[in-house]
Amino acid sequence: MSAATTGPEVQGTLGEAPPDKKRKKKDDGPITGKSPMQIAWxxxxxxxxxxxxxxxxxxxxxxxxxxxVIANAFNVTTETQFATEFIDVLNGNLPKIGPxxxxxxxxxxxxxxxxxGDDNLAYWLYGCRTSLIIxxxxxxxxxxxxxxxxxxxGFLGGVVDKAISFVIDLFLTIPFLLAALVLAPIVNERFALSDNYASIQKFVLICILAFFGWMGLARLIRGEVLSLREREFVQAARVIGMxxxxxxxxxxxxxxxxxxVISISLMLPSxxxxEAGLAYLGIGVTDGISWGQVILKATDYFDTYPLYLWEPLLGIVALVLSLNLLGDAIRDAMDPKTRR
Structure with missing residues (x-):
């Protein structure tokens, strides 16, 4: 039989594998989804x-x-027993050591x-602790x-929504600084003779900051809940009697x-x-250690000893700036539509 009468030839050479054999199977492992928090991270x-x-x-x-621990490692303390060793009385009470x-x-x-003659490092360390705790x-x-x-x-609506919204609007009309200037001295004077006066001052300051700092988050959550309560999953939960x-x-x-998370990340630096501003005004932590108190004392020596002021001031600026930028980054990560 001639070549012209033979059946169709099999394409390809004997040494070539079939096309399906050439495909490499990719083992990507199990496909897993990511939560919104994982995507944001x-x-x-x-x-x-x-x-x-x-x-x-x-x-x-x-x-x-x-x-x-850090203070002990550097062998520094907030109590200086012999201030005359480090202070030049004849030179305006300026330090004898340090730049x-x-x-x-x-x-x-x-x-x-x-x-x-107090050690600046010890006050800087414990001032940082006070600021972050408060x-x-x-x-x-x-x-x-x-x-x-x-x-x-947002969820209950009606009378409850009107009452809470009225309280929010009422608190928003009260100037925070004016309220702090009025309330903090009154409460602090009430406990001025207490043995735990420093702790009481911190507690009062925490209450004042929290008392006038919740309204923005409450209004934001209310608006979100007003939208979410009409979704199918909430309506289904109501139908089944949850x-x-x-x-x-x-x-x-x-x-x-x-x-x-976004609101908290922006609330913390404020x-x-x-806290530092109120301590500088003399209505915050006045009996303990605070960056604001150090700044208040350091303003009298800025011309002759500027390092005393720059140390706590740079600490506040670095911490607040980092928290603010981090809060903006968290907002952009969780809501890409807000990216500039």
Whole structure:
């Protein structure tokens, strides 16, 4: 039989594998979905400025937690027994050690305070702890109040919504600084002779900051809940007779994670700045250690000993700026539509 009469030839050579054999099977493993928080964290990790700010904030948190350990490692304390060893009485009570007037010494790395001879490093460490404790606790209390009232106002509606909205509007009309100037001295004077006066001052300041800091979050949560309560999953939960508390906690609250985290991240730096500002005005922590109190004392020596002022001031600026930039980055990561 000639070649012209033979059947169709098999394409390809004998040494060539069939096309389906050439395909490589890719083993990508099981396909898993990502939650909105995981997606946001992935975006945040790619933001170099956010990671730098997160590192700075973590640094200050470590300082606040281990302030006593760090102070012991440098052998510094907040109590100076022999101030005359470090203070030049004949030269305006300025320090005898430390820059810019004298050489650097590891005995007091940040120098000492004029007149009193207190170690600046010890006051800087414990001042950081005071600021973060007050700001963090105030933020926690304000967030809890704002979330609870916002959930109730948005979900229940009616008279409850009107009452809570009226309270929010009422508190927003009260100037925070004026209220703090009036309330803090009255309460502090009431407990002026107490043995725990410093702790009472911190508690009063926490209450004042939280008392006037929850309204923005409550209004935000209320608006979100007004939208979420009309969704199918909430309507289905109502139809099957799910209790209101469970709907709020199990159904609505997880869907409010993004606005809550964003609000808290922006609320914290404002409370850090407010604590230092109130202490500078003499109505915050006046009996304990605070960056604001150090700044108040340092203003009298700025011309002759500027280092005394710059140390706590730079600490506040670095902490507040890092928290603000981190809050903006968290907002952009959780809601890409807000990116500039």
């Amino acid at each position: 992935g975006r945040l990790r790619r933001d170099k400025i956010a990671m730098l700010c997160l590192t700075v904030v973590f640094f200050f948190v470590l300082i606040a937690v281990f302030a006593g 810019p007037l004298h050489p650097f010494t590891m005995e007091h790395p940040f120098g000492v305070a004029p007149a009193s 700001a963090g606790t105030s933020t926690l209390f304000a967030a809890v109040v704002g979330i609870v009232l916002g959930l109730l106002a 209790p209101t508390r469970r709907i709020l906690v199990r159904e609505l609250l997880p869907n409010l994670a993004a606005p809550i 409370f850090v700045a407010a």
